[in-house]
Amino acid sequence: MYIKICGITKLDQARAIAQMGADALGFICVPSSPRYISTNTIGQIIFSLTKSQSEQFVDLDLIGVFLNTSTAEICHAMESSGLNAVQLHGDESPEFCDRLRSQLDLINPQIKLIKALRVKDRAGLERAKLYSDIVDVVLLDAYDPQIAGGTGKAIDWQMLRDFCPNCDWWLAGGLSPENVAEAIALTSPQGLDVSSGVELSAGDKDLDRVKRFITSVKEYS
Ligand SMILES: O=C(O)c1ccccc1N[C@@H]1O[C@H](COP(=O)(O)O)[C@@H](O)[C@H]1O
Numbered sequence: 775m776y777i778k779i780c781g782i783t784k785l786d787q788a789r790a791i792a793q794m795g796a797d798a799l800g801f802i803c804v805p806s807s808p809r810y811i812s813t814n815t816i817g818q819i820i821f822s823l824t825k826s827q828s829e830q831f832v833d834l835d836l837i838g839v840f841l842n843t844s845t846a847e848i849c850h851a852m853e854s855s856g857l858n859a860v861q862l863h864g865d866e867s868p869e870f871c872d873r874l875r876s877q878l879d880l881i882n883p884q885i886k887l888i889k890a891l892r893v894k895d896r897a898g899l900e901r902a903k904l905y906s907d908i909v910d911v912v913l914l915d916a917y918d919p920q921i922a923g924g925t926g927k928a929i930d931w932q933m934l935r936d937f938c939p940n941c942d943w944w945l946a947g948g949l950s951p952e953n954v955a956e957a958i959a960l961t962s963p964q965g966l967d968v969s970s971g972v973e974l975s976a977g978d979k980d981l982d983r984v985k986r987f988i989t990s991v992k993e994y995s
Pocket residue numbers: 780781800802804807808809839841861863890913915922923924925926927946947948949967968969970971
């Protein structure tokens with residue numbers, strides 16, 4: 775089971791979490807978020823992590839989370855930071871994703887493209903089908919009328935029992951060490967994404983909770 779720990783802002787925590795066995799670190803490139811981190815600082819963290827060439831860091835996905843950002847800005851962030859995956863967490867259309875895919879291919883065709891959908895009801899789930907042939911992964915997060923992400927709210931997992939798009943899908947929204955086993959049992963995603971459920975405060979990860987989250991996932995899957 776693929777595990778992404780999101781909302782990283784500190785080098786020492788990034789290193790520790792990668793060493794615990796996370797598959798991906800997420801960096802919030804959304805200025806209005808309390809977990810915002812500049813492209814410059816992301817670049818410094820990635821440079822320090824990857825310069826050792828150590829095994830844990832070679833295959834690590836380093837995901838920039840963007841919200842209604844232009845393709846030009848995203849591509850510039852990718853080229854200047856060392857990020858190797860893009861998560862779109864706003865109202866980006868399938869056409870936007872397609873255009874971005876073409877532009878990312880010119881930088882590096884290996885860049886992973888993830889489209890997050892903030893799901894309120896079954897109609898929201900249907901929208902996933904529009905993206906599944908364009909992106910590498912569909913990520914389902916809970917809907918909140920005020921906050922775009924990192925809300926700590928969960929989707930109604932019962933609704934996801936039969937969710938099976940044409941591409942991989944990851945579950946986000948309100949996951950924690952306490953509930954992740956139940957989430958896997960009910961929804962069977964290919965990946966899991968957590969932020970506020972493993973934090974001391976926004977952007978400051980609780981390494982003990984991260985460890986417990988990863989252990990629970992590995993025990994259960
Ligand atoms: O975490 C944020 O501040 C954020 C801001 C804007 C867009 C997405 C954001 N985070 C995403 O939210 C989910 C995890 O949320 P939770 O705290 O575990 O409920 C994850 O996809 C993050 O990438």
